[in-house]
Amino acid sequence: MKKSTIASQLKLIDWDFSVAQKGVTTLPHWYPGTFTSQVPSALIQSLTRHGDVIFDPFSGVGTTAAEAIRLGRRVWVTDLNPIGALSSYVFCGLLALKACSEKDFEAFFKNVVDFIDESSQSIFCKDEAIDEHALDMQQYLDGMLSPSSRRFEEVVVKRPQLNNEALESWIHKSSLLELDEFLKKALTLQSPFARLFFHYMISSNIRSMSSQVKSWGHIADNVKPKAFTYKHVRSYFKKWVVRFLGSLRKTEVRANNNLFDGMVLRVDVYDWSSSDDLLSYYDIPVSAIITSPPYGDAIDYLYSQKLSFYSLGYTEEEIKILVSREIGARRKRFNKDSRRVWAEELASAVERQAKFIETGFIAAILPHKNHGREIGLNLMREQLELSGWSAFFEVDRSISQKRTRQSWTSIKQETISIFYKG
């Protein structure tokens, strides 16, 4: 498509999305600072074509990845946060499964529900005859997802155990015992994707199962509950799965079968403040980067997920190391020059990310200048222009109240900046 046509198309979009679009993805794992699926959906459809590779280097829970798969693109995502990576992997794996086999997709969820209900019919149960169906599905998924589920599990899961000291100060003892028993059973499953699914389900629910149900900031700031409330674990899981399945059924997957004849999703846990090597793995070049980099001084992405980290067996020390690498963390806001440091780390990360794309578009979404963070957008823009990219399109949009509240920040507007290199 001609550049001028793309530009006219971009101008016609209502970037505030005042009318909700049907059929887009809804991610069931909460996370602060996510963007609505409608943002990557519109960008993907305007800037790329079916089968293209899209790269989101700051992928969070995988909103861009999910829309990319839904719309029949291949996608590569990276994030420092292993919980975000887990979400991208499991959610997109399920979408890919729905796209290539509705039958397997429905069977997977039937087994999940039976497993939660402790039905002896569940083919996931270890005591049953060889779980052929789950293993067939695993093979299918391993052809589309990279790394394989077993390898990915080694990357994100440490020493999973729920009845641990760290969680005792957040969750009612009886709920914790139920959770622990549930996890132990889930870990006996043969399919690594099924085990990852249950880690994802626990991680999605653990904050609401705790007795601290105020904003994520309370978890990040270690404000422990004063009194404990018992929560029935299987009822939480059942409700979550039913809602999740309902929303996946409504998701309109537009991918065609040719796409699923090879890898469609690559997920890396990667720190952009390091200089470690990173490979794209796709044999076709990246066509667009679509990303929402971390906001400066606004959010603690990692600490907000503290309970999920405990559930996967991360120690305080392991969490602290990750936190020290987080670009722009809210926790760092009292450091001298924190905004400048954020902006410089961001610009340097973007410079390295841009090297993965020879020609095409880079779309980045950052806080609007009214929020005192224009230095981030300015340094990023300077860096991209120095690397041969030209400004192509820019638009401001309002962030919905829900997201603002969830993010615990006062940021209510952001800027979508698109760059082009031919």
Ligand SMILES: C[S@@+](CC[C@H](N)C(=O)[O-])C[C@H]1O[C@@H](n2cnc3c(N)ncnc32)[C@H](O)[C@@H]1O
């Ligand atoms: C605004 S969020 C992205 C949210 C995403 N668009 C979504 O909808 O889920 C920014 C992301 O940058 C990640 N991040 C922060 N520092 C990083 C680093 N050093 N390397 C890689 N990712 C980092 C955070 O973990 C967070 O997930």
